[in-house]
Amino acid sequence: MTVLKPSRRDLLKLAAVAPAFALPAPLQAATPLTGAGPTHFRFNIGDVRLTVVSDGHLGLPTTGLGVNADPEEVKAFLKAHRLSTEEHYSHTNHIVIQTGDATILVDVGSGDRFLPTAGRLLDNLAAAGIDGGDITHVVITHAHPDHIWGIRDDFDEPIFPDAEYIIGASEYDYWMQDGLASSVPAEMQQFVVGAVNSLTADGLEWTMAQDGHEVAPGVSLMFTPGHTLGHMAVRIESDGKQLIALGDSMSHAYISMEKPDWVSGFDMDPDLTVSTRKRLLDMAATDEIAVIAYHFPFPGVGHVMTQGDAYRFVPALWRWG
Secondary structure (H helix, E strand, O other): OOOOOOOHHHHHHHHHHOOHHHHOOOOOOOOOOOOOOOOOEEEEEEEEEEEEEEEEEEEEEHHHOOOOOHHHHHHHHHHHHOOOOOOOEEEEEEEEEEEOEEEEOOOOOOOOOOOOOOHHHHHHHHEEEEHHHHHHHHHHHHOOHHHHHHHHHOOEOOOOOOEEEEHHHHHHHOOOOOOOOHOOHHHHHHHHHHHHHHOOOOOOOEEEEEEEEEEEEEEEEOOOOOOOOOOEEEEEEEEEEEEEEEEOOOOOOOOHHOOOOOOOOOOOOHHHHOOOOHHHHHHHHHHEEOOOOOOOOOOEEEEEEEEOEEEEEEEEOOOOH
């Protein structure tokens, strides 16, 4: 099994804008975003009410995209899609699922512990009229910084103290391995330390999930390994309609669809990432299942269509009124 890691060059580029990456420098607090922008997007799947809530964005080097492809081909692909060949501007789209008595938040963002352009989740939940005290379940797709580092407040206590916290059992086991931090490259140690600190925050009790785990009626987890070895997606079904919250099983709205064999520097198992991605793409296209992806352009909701031997993302139509 080939495991890809971000290169030292990639992480040093990130360190230039986020000292949290550069060990042993202290974590940097976030600064407020400027300018008005959308904070949330609301829609329904059957009888389930869904709200996409932004945590901000990440600015990442494009050298982390398509790391198993010819760099010039990747650059040409980005140019053809009118995208920067230097910075991958990556949105962070959280979904809140309201069904019956359950209010389920998928991932908790990075808080003020990662990049200064993120950490807006709590403010944007409030803007969407969602009280943090109403969150009954928190599902963590995987334990990368932008998905879990915001789990605790400045007192190291869970930000949603009354919620049930759910994570894939194999995801939890991977990050909690004895000696993991000392066995990974130095530039990855902060990822491990941050994951462990998040998973072991005071007051947390984890529900360890397997494939098919039911969070609430009509809301279940799908084992989608590759990006991390225990990655989970969330499947929502109501009134004959379906949506899959993909997490990071697909991380780029164009590359993941049109070049599904290309992987990023953060995909832990490239072969598994590709096989999982193709399985999900085929399922979504064939069964007409809507999708939302964490890093797609906000709000990240849409459909998958076949396009020759690959696929195409068709964004949902934003309606006013």
